[in-house]
Amino acid sequence: MPDALTPPSGFDLIVIGSGPGGYVCAIRAAQLGMKVACVEKRATLGGTCLNVGCIPSKALLQSSENIHALQHGFADHGIMVEGIKLDLARMQARKAEVVGANVKGIEFLFKKNKVTWLKGSGKILSPGQVEVDGTVYETKNIVIATGSESTPLPGVDVDESKIVTSTGALELDAVPGHLVVIGGGVIGLELGSVWHRLGAEVTVVEFLDRLIPGTDNEVTKAFERVLTKQGLKFRLSTKVTKAAVGNDGITLTLEPAKGGPAEEIKADIVLLSIGRRAFTEGLGLADVGVAVDGRGRVETDGHFATNVPGIYAIGDVIAGPMLAHKAEDEGVALAERLAGQAGHVNYDVIPGVIYTWPEVATLGQTEEQLKAAGVAYNVGKFPFTANGRARAMGDTDGFVKILADKTTDRLLGAHILGPDAGTLIAELATAMEFGASAEDVARICHAHPTLSEAVKEAALAVDGRALHV
Ligand code: FAD
Ligand code: NAD
Numbered sequence: 378m379p380d381a382l383t384p385p386s387g388f389d390l391i392v393i394g395s396g397p398g399g400y401v402c403a404i405r406a407a408q409l410g411m412k413v414a415c416v417e418k419r420a421t422l423g424g425t426c427l428n429v430g431c432i433p434s435k436a437l438l439q440s441s442e443n444i445h446a447l448q449h450g451f452a453d454h455g456i457m458v459e460g461i462k463l464d465l466a467r468m469q470a471r472k473a474e475v476v477g478a479n480v481k482g483i484e485f486l487f488k489k490n491k492v493t494w495l496k497g498s499g500k501i502l503s504p505g506q507v508e509v510d511g512t513v514y515e516t517k518n519i520v521i522a523t524g525s526e527s528t529p530l531p532g533v534d535v536d537e538s539k540i541v542t543s544t545g546a547l548e549l550d551a552v553p554g555h556l557v558v559i560g561g562g563v564i565g566l567e568l569g570s571v572w573h574r575l576g577a578e579v580t581v582v583e584f585l586d587r588l589i590p591g592t593d594n595e596v597t598k599a600f601e602r603v604l605t606k607q608g609l610k611f612r613l614s615t616k617v618t619k620a621a622v623g624n625d626g627i628t629l630t631l632e633p634a635k636g637g638p639a640e641e642i643k644a645d646i647v648l649l650s651i652g653r654r655a656f657t658e659g660l661g662l663a664d665v666g667v668a669v670d671g672r673g674r675v676e677t678d679g680h681f682a683t684n685v686p687g688i689y690a691i692g693d694v695i696a697g698p699m700l701a702h703k704a705e706d707e708g709v710a711l712a713e714r715l716a717g718q719a720g721h722v723n724y725d726v727i728p729g730v731i732y733t734w735p736e737v738a739t740l741g742q743t744e745e746q747l748k749a750a751g752v753a754y755n756v757g758k759f760p761f762t763a764n765g766r767a768r769a770m771g772d773t774d775g776f777v778k779i780l781a782d783k784t785t786d787r788l789l790g791a792h793i794l795g796p797d798a799g800t801l802i803a804e805l806a807t808a809m810e811f812g813a814s815a816e817d818v819a820r821i822c823h824a825h826p827t828l829s830e831a832v833k834e835a836a837l838a839v840d841g842r843a844l845h846v
Contacts, residue, residue, distance in 0.1 A: 387515030388414045390715065391507045392522055393499035393660065396424020397701040398692025399522030400483050402708030407490040409716035414516070415492055416499035416509050421480040422487065425524050425693070426701040429544045432479050434567055436472040437547065438732050441574035445734075453771060463575060465552065472547070500661045504687035518687050518715055521667075521675055522708070523660060525653040525693035530559065532619040532630075533649055539622050540647045543568060549646065552576045557629055557644035559617050561588040563731050564650035566604065570733045572646075573609055580610045580642070582617055584634050584651075589731065593743040593792040595778065600737055600794055603774045620647055655694045670696070681711045689715075703727050726809045730799035735775045738802035741790035741809055744780060753783035757815060757839030759831045761795045763846045766826040772796035777835035779805070779815055786814035786839070793832075801832055815839035 389411035392399045400422060403415040421428060447461055487494055497510030501521075507514050527542035529535065537545035546568045552575045558565040561583030573579040587594070588601050588611070601611065612631065618639065619630040627644045655674040662669060668676045668684045675683055675690035682689055691711055692704030706722045713720030731737040747754045760776040761767035775795030781788055791805040808818050818836035823829045837843045 387505075387517070388412050388493075389516065390414070390518045390520065390712075391416060391495070391499070391514060391516040392520040393501075393507065394424060394522035394524055394692070394694075395419075395422040395483065395494070396522060396524045396692060396704060397426045398524070398694075398704030398708045399424065399520065400487070400708075401705040402520055402522060402691060402712050403492045404486055404490050405709045405712035406715060407492050409712060409718075411712075411716065413490075413492045414495050414514065415487065416495045416497065416507065418496075418498040422483040422494065423480040424522075426704075427479045427483065428476060429547060431701050433472050433476050433547045434543070434564075434571070435732055436475040437468070437571045438567060438734075440468045440471065441571045442734055445574040450771060463552070465550065465575070469548070469550070498659055500659060501665050501667070501688065502661065503665060504685055518689065520681075520708075520711060521657070521660065521662075521683070521688065521690040521694055522692045522704070523656050523694050524704075525699055526656045527649065528652045528654045530617070530649055530651055533559065533617060533647065534620070535649055536622070539627055539645075540620055540649060542649055546572070546646075546648045546650075553644075553646040554578065555580070555626075555644050556646050556648060557582060557627075557642065558648045558650060560584075560649070560651035561611065561613070562650060562652065563589065565648065566609075566731060566733055568648060568650070569609060570604075570607075573607070577646075578610070579608075580612060580644075582612045582615050582629075582631060584614070584616050586614045586634075588613075589737070591743075592729075592737065592739055593778065593790070594745055596737060596739070596792045596794050599775065600731075600733075600735075603735060603794070604733070653693065653699055657694060680714055681707060697724065698727060698729060700727065700729060723810065726806055728799075728802045728806050730802065732799065735772065735795045736793075736798035738793045738798035739790075740792070740802050740806055741788070742780065743790060743792065747780060747789060752789070754780050754789060755783050755786075755815070755839045756780055757835045757837065757843070759834035759838055759843055759846060761828070761831055763834070764826075764828060764831045766828050767796060767831070769826065770796060777801070777831045779818075779832075779835045779839055781815040781839045786816055788813055788815060788818070795828070795831070797828055801828060804829060804832055 390413045392403045392415045395417035407413045495509045500508045543564045556577045556579045558569045558581045561581045569579045614634045621628045632639045691707035693699045710720030728740045757779040762773040778792045780790040788809045815836045823833045834843045
């Protein structure tokens, strides 16, 4: 039973979870004059993203990219380096330092904005009450921002040592001889790339007949070719039915996705990355009557309100892409709505980036989606092989692809495989947000020589008038 009650004044807002959704919502609400608390059970703030997601994975991607360039890219520039050694312990320590600086940064921002961190597990007792490890706090509004967790697979028991989720895969203290990745999605390809660059043989087992489902087919196919050229191995249309840990590694049983004869392969480490699912354990949702959908996600209306007045939800725990920037934007929009403003999120313009090298960046609709919706469109494409800066960098894999409405020329989608694609897509996100046409982008003066000229050329190509191909 709860043993204490906060003063009647209580809080205007209690946010449960301090990931990018929760901490941003808390800060924005405090900026708007609310008295805010954020409940976090982890020892540090920042949620999945800062602790075991975006930030540590990008630190390892950068480190592994550096060593890979040193080993395979520098000789071409006439830079001969001998005796390159990997100090994995130092690489992991650096990653921990990067994470540490980021999570401490959120603590500083909470203090600066006078957001109270309630340390412990939050449970909703009623629309106006949250219990945190035995203490009950009164509040006008509650935001559920409890994020997501790795989806389990029957027959593959995660121990975070031999059979790992992304969390364990970020912590390995030795490069595996053979890493088998189950799931050819974002996590599998990012972390598969990390360990491959550090020396592991990597096999990705994917249930579907393609990688990263939902991404423009042409981009996916080209991406698969590039990763194959880099040395990653793919077993598409294949499922894993069992993983048995023995003294000599892990034995995985594979079957064709559609059924058929089983085979066994050996692995030193198995990474299970078949998706993530909403996390609501211990929140007391059923007792308070908060509705969840068939996939366990908290149901919300278009304005983040659940079916229970005074209780809202944002981020990975609700429907939509599981992305940090989507969660952040929802946090801002909700805080502004609670303050009587008109915050909203444009779900049509949310970029998605895979931070491999080359990177994949996607925005808006794919060609397949436009076809299915019967929308007439034009395609403009420009390869990085024809971009001067990409040639100078020695990074010519990939292309920019722009989809625009056939009649109005309005931008409908943009898909980039190439160097720094994640940065390049920002220009197109700005353009789409402003309702720009491909012609608008094509008329903008882009600095030479930059990778962004490939974006301009793809926009020109929509009208069949690219200049450099
Ligand atoms: P989370 O970040 O999951 O935070 C939820 C927090 O709530 C957690 O800290 C949890 O401890 C806390 N919590 C849960 N229940 C309770 C409770 N009852 N009481 C108190 N606290 C509670 N996205 C990107 O956009 N870019 C990337 O590069 C990227 N890389 C990723 C790499 C990996 C390996 C992973 C796993 C994910 C990555 N993501 C990335 C996805 C991104 O991390 C999530 O979309 C994002 O963290 C969701 O934010 P959130 O605030 O909804 O939840
Ligand atoms: P995902 O949804 O990206 O990919 C999962 C893959 O596993 C899919 O290709 C799916 O077809 C496959 N799969 C499903 N069941 C399978 C099975 N039984 N056997 C083999 N393959 C199977 O999921 P993820 O890679 O685990 O990532 C989870 C979430 O985290 C994603 O939604 C992503 O948005 C987010 N994330 C984002 C980033 C980023 O933005 N750079 C990085 C990491 C994670």
